Amino acid sequence: MATGTLTIDLDALLSNWKALDALSSGAVETAAVVKADAYGMGAGKVAEKLAVNGVRSFFVANVNEGAVVRQAVGAKPEIYIFNGHADGKTAQIRASYLTPLLNSAEQYQRHVNALDGHPFGVQLDSGMNRLGMEPADFLAIRDRVLDAKPALIISHLACADEPDHPQNRAQLATFHAMTDGLPVRRSLAATGGLLLGPEYHFDLVRPGIGLYGGLPFTKSQPVVHLSLPVVQVRQIGIGETVGYGAAFRAARPTKIATVAAGYADGLIRALSGKATLWAGDTPCPLIGSVSMDLLTVDVTDLAKVPDQLDILCEHQSADQLAAVAGTIGYEILTSLGARYNRVYKGGHITKV
Numbered sequence: 001m002a003t004g005t006l007t008i009d010l011d012a013l014l015s016n017w018k019a020l021d022a023l024s025s026g027a028v029e030t031a032a033v034v035k036a037d038a039y040g041m042g043a044g045k046v047a048e049k050l051a052v053n054g055v056r057s058f059f060v061a062n063v064n065e066g067a068v069v070r071q072a073v074g075a076k077p078e079i080y081i082f083n084g085h086a087d088g089k090t091a092q093i094r095a096s097y098l099t100p101l102l103n104s105a106e107q108y109q110r111h112v113n114a115l116d117g118h119p120f121g122v123q124l125d126s127g128m129n130r131l132g133m134e135p136a137d138f139l140a141i142r143d144r145v146l147d148a149k150p151a152l153i154i155s156h157l158a159c160a161d162e163p164d165h166p167q168n169r170a171q172l173a174t175f176h177a178m179t180d181g182l183p184v185r186r187s188l189a190a191t192g193g194l195l196l197g198p199e200y201h202f203d204l205v206r207p208g209i210g211l212y213g214g215l216p217f218t219k220s221q222p223v224v225h226l227s228l229p230v231v232q233v234r235q236i237g238i239g240e241t242v243g244y245g246a247a248f249r250a251a252r253p254t255k256i257a258t259v260a261a262g263y264a265d266g267l268i269r270a271l272s273g274k275a276t277l278w279a280g281d282t283p284c285p286l287i288g289s290v291s292m293d294l295l296t297v298d299v300t301d302l303a304k305v306p307d308q309l310d311i312l313c314e315h316q317s318a319d320q321l322a323a324v325a326g327t328i329g330y331e332i333l334t335s336l337g338a339r340y341n342r343v344y345k346g347g348h349i350t351k352v
Contacts, residue, residue: 002229002260006340008041010049012221013211017050019219020207025198031057033190033208035065035082040336041212041223044072045344051077059206063089063098070096080121080152082131090114099151103131105141112148121152126174127167128158135178146182152204153184160192161216168196192216214329215319224333226312232258233305242296243288247273257305259295266335267295267311270325276316277309284309
């Protein structure tokens with residue numbers, strides 16, 4: 001079966017990083033978050049592009065992701081691991097020279113016992129209650145941690161996408177209380193926090209979704225374009241149904257294009273009967289249910305059915321598509337499947 005083409009514009013991604021970097025204050029370093037395979041864009045390609053253009057620090061979720069990025073960027077950049085020093089991962093941390101962000105006293109002890117002198121950072125919980133040491137936990141081991149010279153102390157904002165949310169200021173105050181006066185570089189802001197302003201920037205900001213064209217960075221350039229091949233066209237009459245569950249019933253003579261993509265490719269079932277695909281500037285409604293490998297699209301009003309229809313394009317961003325499905329752009333981007341031909345502008349096609 002034919003597969004869709006996911007075009008990734010690395011120049012646009014770099015421009016987004018530069019625009020975010022320009023928003024950071026003074027000598028603040030702008031890093032890049034490339035976890036989840038760079039939000040579905042391909043961590044190796046993305047990290048390489050950013051590294052050769054001056055990005056010095058990268059953040060990933062786990063050690064396996066870190067190893068991929070290390071291979072792409074070489075020995076010099078710093079690669080931080082949000083999940084910390086997990087049990088059984090010491091050899092990989094050493095081999096790829098990764099910097100775990102330690103989330104507990106247990107992780108700290110594991111790290112110094114196994115890799116004494118190896119770089120590490122610390123993640124603090126300033127109120128999100130997800131990862132990191134809570135204030136009392138950090139205070140209990142703070143002197144030992146500082147003696148071991150951590151490279152960075154970070155925390156993460158829960159509500160940065162909502163600038164007026166009171167938790168932003170509450171977490172900022174907590175982070176100050178936990179870290180003021182410590183001789184360590186600090187980081188609190190991802191994309192949303194960076195946009196909150198200089199008081200949230202500290203020494204390093206670490207944008208993620210904004211690099212890839214997503215909200216809340218409204219001035220970003222689009223990075224992805226997803227075109228899906230039409231594999232069959234049929235005509236149905238009034239009253240005929242389409243797809244699983246007979247979810248669509250034709251109210252007029254209808255021309256249907258069957259398109260090669262489905263929920264196995266990250267186009268989730270919540271889009272059923274709601275999404276829009278595009279033939280150039282002409283919208284074409286998705287009808288019936290999203291199935292594993294196929295979509296059905298009403299192309300009755302097209303003079304000519306093209307070889308492909310677009311679902312991520314200039315007319316529809318990942319965030320706009322996500323709104324149709326009742327989710328967020330992060331989920332759309334990170335769900336984009338391995339079956340697509342990934343085309344890097346100025347690069348090559350990777351077929352899986």
